[in-house]
Amino acid sequence: MQYFVDLVIVGLSIGLVYGLVALGISLIFSGLDIVHFAHGEIYMIGAFIGLTLFQKLGLDYVSTLLLAIALTGLVGVFLERVFYRRLTRAGGGYTVAGMGMVIAGFGMSIALQNAAYLIWGPKPLPFPVPYGMPVEFGELSLPRSYLWILITSVTLMAVLHVFLKKTRYGLAIRAVAHNKEIAYLMGVNVPLMISMIFGIGCALGAAAGVLIGPINYVQVQMGISVVIKAFAAAVVGGFGSLPGAVLGGLLVGVTESLGAGYVSGTYKDIYAFLLLITVMMVKPSGILGVEAKVKA
Amino acid sequence: MLHVDGVVGGYGSIQILNGATLKVERNQIAALLGGNGTGKSTLLKAISGLIQPSQGSITFDGQRIDGMRPDLIVRQGLVQVTQGKESYPAMTVEENLRLGAYIVSDRAKARRALDRVFTYFPILKDKRSQLSGTLSGGQLQMLCIGRGLMSEPKMIMLDEPSAALAPQIVLDIFRTIHRISRDGMTVLMVEQNVRMALLLAGYGYVIKDGVIHIEGPSEQLIHDDNVRLSYLGGTVADRDAGLSMRR
Numbered sequence: 001m002q003y004f005v006d007l008v009i010v011g012l013s014i015g016l017v018y019g020l021v022a023l024g025i026s027l028i029f030s031g032l033d034i035v036h037f038a039h040g041e042i043y044m045i046g047a048f049i050g051l052t053l054f055q056k057l058g059l060d061y062v063s064t065l066l067l068a069i070a071l072t073g074l075v076g077v078f079l080e081r082v083f084y085r086r087l088t089r090a091g092g093g094y095t096v097a098g099m100g101m102v103i104a105g106f107g108m109s110i111a112l113q114n115a116a117y118l119i120w121g122p123k124p125l126p127f128p129v130p131y132g133m134p135v136e137f138g139e140l141s142l143p144r145s146y147l148w149i150l151i152t153s154v155t156l157m158a159v160l161h162v163f164l165k166k167t168r169y170g171l172a173i174r175a176v177a178h179n180k181e182i183a184y185l186m187g188v189n190v191p192l193m194i195s196m197i198f199g200i201g202c203a204l205g206a207a208a209g210v211l212i213g214p215i216n217y218v219q220v221q222m223g224i225s226v227v228i229k230a231f232a233a234a235v236v237g238g239f240g241s242l243p244g245a246v247l248g249g250l251l252v253g254v255t256e257s258l259g260a261g262y263v264s265g266t267y268k269d270i271y272a273f274l275l276l277i278t279v280m281m282v283k284p285s286g287i288l289g290v291e292a293k294v295k296a
Numbered sequence: 297m298l299h300v301d302g303v304v305g306g307y308g309s310i311q312i313l314n315g316a317t318l319k320v321e322r323n324q325i326a327a328l329l330g331g332n333g334t335g336k337s338t339l340l341k342a343i344s345g346l347i348q349p350s351q352g353s354i355t356f357d358g359q360r361i362d363g364m365r366p367d368l369i370v371r372q373g374l375v376q377v378t379q380g381k382e383s384y385p386a387m388t389v390e391e392n393l394r395l396g397a398y399i400v401s402d403r404a405k406a407r408r409a410l411d412r413v414f415t416y417f418p419i420l421k422d423k424r425s426q427l428s429g430t431l432s433g434g435q436l437q438m439l440c441i442g443r444g445l446m447s448e449p450k451m452i453m454l455d456e457p458s459a460a461l462a463p464q465i466v467l468d469i470f471r472t473i474h475r476i477s478r479d480g481m482t483v484l485m486v487e488q489n490v491r492m493a494l495l496l497a498g499y500g501y502v503i504k505d506g507v508i509h510i511e512g513p514s515e516q517l518i519h520d521d522n523v524r525l526s527y528l529g530g531t532v533a534d535r536d537a538g539l540s541m542r543r
Contacts (some may be wrong), residue, residue, distance in 0.1 A: 168398070175384065175395060181346060182382050187399035187447065188368035 002139060007261040008254055013146040015253020016153035020208035021230035022237065023157070024201035024244035030240040031177040031197035032100060034084075037105030039205050040227025041112035046072040046206025047213040047222065048120050051127045061129055064153065065281035068210045069203045076202025077195045079108065084198075085191075109223075116220045131214070149211045156207055157246060160200070173197055227271065229256075232276040238289025247287060251269075251275060297322045297451055297482045298343070298374070303352035305342050312338040314506035315352065320451070320499075325473070325483040327497035327514070329490050335506045336486040337379060340453050344376045345369045349522045357450060371399050373450035377443075379459055379486075381436040385429030389420055392428050392439055396446030405448070406524070413442040416472050434465035441469070451482040470496050494518050 009113035021043050028036045036042075050068035053059045057068065087100045164170040175183040176193040209222075216222070217265050229252055237248025252272045259271035279287065298320040306312035312335045320326040330336050341347045343354055345366035354362040356374050364372075383392050393413060397406040414421035417438040423431065428439060437457055444452050457473070460464040466489070474496060477483050487493035494500055494514040502510040502523060510522055517523050 129390050171391075171395060172398065178384055178386075179382060182378065182384075184346065184366035185344060185370060185376050185378065186395050186443075187367045189364075189365075 003261065004258075005140065007257045009140070009142060009146065011254035011257030013149045013253070014084070014212075014257065015233075015250040016149055016252055017208045017212050017249070018226070018230050018233045018252050019246040019249025020153055020156065020204045021226060022234040022249045023160070023242060024204040025230060026234045026237075026240050026242055026245040027204070028198060028201040029234075030193060030242070031173065031201075034101040035105065036078075036201070037102060038108035038112060039105075039201075039228070039230065040043035040223025040225075041109050041116070042072060042202045042205040042223070043074060043226055043230075044111060044218075044220065044223035045075060045116060045209070046202075047127070047209030047218045049114055049206070050210035050213055051125060051218050052120075054127070054129065061148075061181050065207065065210050069207050072206030072209075073199040073203035077199040079202075080198040083108065113223075115218050120220070122220065124219035127166055127213040127218050129214040136229075142195040145211075145215050152207065152211055156204065160204070169193075169196070175230075229269075229272045232272045235286055236276055236279045238286030241286065241288045251287075297324075297357055298484065299353075299355040300339070300343060301353045303339065303342055303349045303354065303357070305347050305349035305351075306338060307347070311350075312506050313342060313349070316503060316507055317352075318501045318508055318511070320482060320484050322482055323480060324499060325477050325485065325497045327490075327493040327500040328484060328486045328503060329488075329493060329500055330503040330509075331488070334503045336503055337455055338504065338506075340376055340378075340455050340484075340486060343369075343374070343453065367399075370447065370449075373447075374399070374453070375444045375447060375449040375451070376453040377455065377457070379455035381433065383428040383431075383436060383439055383443075384441055385427060387428060388425050389428050389431070389439060389457045390424040393420070393424075393443050393446055398411035399447050406446070409446045409448050413445050416445070416476060417442050434461050436468065437461060437465075437469060438472075441473070443483075445476070449481075451484070452476075453484045453486070455486045456488060457485065458487060458492060466492060490523070 021039060025036060025039050025041070027040075028034060046068055049071050053067055054061065054064045084101065086106060087104060095155055115203050128147070131148065134141045134143045135147055164174060172183065172188045172193050173196065175188060176187065176197070180190050183193070230249070233248035233252040234245050235248070236251055237244025237246070252275060255275045256268060256271045260268045283289070300316060300318050302317055303313050304311065304315055304405050316335065316339055318326070318328065328336050328339065334369045338347065342349050343361075344362050345361065345368075349362050352362070353360060354407045356369070359372060361369050361372060361374070368464055387395070393410060394406070397409055402407065408490070419435055420438055420442055423435065428436065431439060441452075441454065441457065454473070457469055461469070470492060473483060473485070475515070485493060485497060494517055497514050500511065500517045501508050502517070510520065511515065
């Protein structure tokens with residue numbers, strides 16, 4: 001029993017991390033109609049930025065988290081403004097540029113990996129954060145890193161929720177995601193909101209990176225395996241749905257953890273996809289997914 | 297108030313507007329009429345900044361607005377109510393209306409605007425907490441017009457407000473538009489229902505093949521043979537309906 005609970009807790013923690021990346025992916029999709037294939041590299045860049053802030057600048061962990069999130073968000077805005085936006089020059093916005101964005105995402109993924117390689121080198125780097133002793137919950141002993149993941153993820157998701165539902169900019173973002181033309185006619189600065197959506201999506205991905213970094217190593221390829229599972233998580237929960245992304249992440253994390261613990265650890269990566277296939281067969285639009293929205 | 301001069305434009309390689317020119321005077325209700333695909337909605341999109349004209353100029357209240365970003369045009373005081381009664385169905389009536397006041401930073405002003413919209417369309421006040429997806433066609437149209445009024449614009453452009461609505465509802469809405477105009481609003485109305493539009497508007501433009509084909513005061517257009525043959529199939533009864541609206 002103890003073993004089971006341990007596995008579930010680890011699964012939920014990792015699942016929250018997948019959830020954060022999936023949130024970024026679903027947010028960008030729901031807002032811009034594009035699938036951002038370079039999101040794993042955003043996660044990786046976030047981890048590296050966090051590592052640099054923590055080690056080179058000696059910041060404390062909380063400041064590192066916040067600053068890495070903000071900086072990577074800005075990197076995202078930069079990428080959108082300078083590169084991705086050019087694809088919409090032909091008119092029709094991102095929706096029409098969809099296929100181009102897919103290719104651009106793959107290209108950006110390679111470009112970012114190489115940029116990271118040039119800046120930080122090829123070696124996997126440790127991200128030693130002195131968390132302190134594991135926390136005791138009765139029989140359970142939870143490493144503090146997992147506690148950080150839990151608290152930070154839930155806080156970020158709550159902040160995002162409040163932002164989208166309760167603030168004026170959140171309303172504008174929701175309007176832009178649903179119908180850009182109408183949003184424009186309401187006086188919303190649509191290009192700015194698009195950049196904001198992208199920036200927030202990237203900030204979430206970076207948070208995941210900084211949270212996971214200390215548990216494994218930080219290395220240039222860390223985004224590759226995560227992005228695929230995050231996509232699976234987003235699809236399982238319903239692509240474009242924000243609660244779905246979180247739910248999907250948790251499910252993928254727990255499935256993976258239980259699978260590795262009870263069945264086999266060697267084929268750990270398979271479980272996420274088995275879950276994906278199962279959900280696709282039962283409910284193709286994802287657990288919390290909605291049928292295709294009517295978009296402008 | 298609004299001066300569109302020789303506007304040429306369309307969608308990518310498909311040119312719809314071929315040098316359209318029209319003027320709307322302050323406090324006027326002007327009607328833009330024409331059949332399907334003649335460029336009515338395209339012209340409104342060009343005025344609102346959703347399409348960039350390749351030639352020509354658009355001036356609003358003394359300011360050149362062609363080439364301006366759509367949200368900045370809204371901030372100039374020129375608002376469009378698109379066709380299709382597009383709202384955000386997952387938001388309530390009140391949330392949809394408040395979105396119309398997005399550019400209004402003064403809360404008291406937004407409150408006043410909301411109250412005014414409720415006096416024009418009382419049914420919206422009754423349904424303020426309902427999801428806009430539950431509204432009927434006529435109520436949705438009222439919501440869209442109301443939303444356009446929330447930023448207290450100088451001029452409002454309506455794209456086919458009568459579309460897919462029962463005649464009594466159209467009469468209702470048109471009466472309210474007349475009232476809004478009497479309160480000082482300038483209106484440009486695109487309509488396929490030529491008869492009703494000319495009963496409400498003071499001046500009319502007929503667009504065909506992307507240019508203004510015929511124009512004139514509505515009394516003149518109603519009796520114009522070209523207009524009657526192509527667009528009207530009216531009877532004496534409409535004249536009387538017009539009298540009751542103008543009162």
